[in-house]
Amino acid sequence: MKKYGFAFIQTLIVLLVVLSFYAISWFGESYRFRAEPFDPFDPIYGEYVMLQYPDLKPDASVKQGLVYVTFITGEDGYARIDKISNDRFFGSVAGEYYDEYVTISQLTQYYVEQGTGKGYEDAEKLEVKADVSPWGTVRATDLTVRSE
Secondary structure, X not given: OHHHHHHHHHHHHHHHHHHHHHHHHHHOEEEEEEEEEEOOXXXXXXEEXXXXXXXXXXXXXXXXXXXXXXXXXXXXXXXEEEEEEXXXXXXXXXXXXXXXXXXXXXXXXXEOOOOOHHHHHHHOOEEEXXXXXXOOOEEEEEEEEOOO
């Protein structure tokens, strides 16, 4: 048993990491975000679209810097900030607030098929579908061009 114990533990850890990635979608809530693209290419990692979210504007009571947010679906079907605070709270997603938008690191880059990044950049109106887990992690699942 000692001979295979370390390999078993390593395999178990890898399986837990993979399961936690998919658990975001299994147990989380799905949201649609309105997005705007910029900077579509990285020579090392391939083509991706950098995204910012115009609907994620906090109120004036929040200080710039590290913030924690939860989302709610608005009347138009797109996610908006439900609650935002500079202090961590249960179920919140960590983000950065600077300039005028909240930026969430898991939602800023979306890797696309090689050769399609320019098309997303030119579209200017994008929609990102993302799953948000109850424990505060985010997983972007789809990027499409909005027709509106």
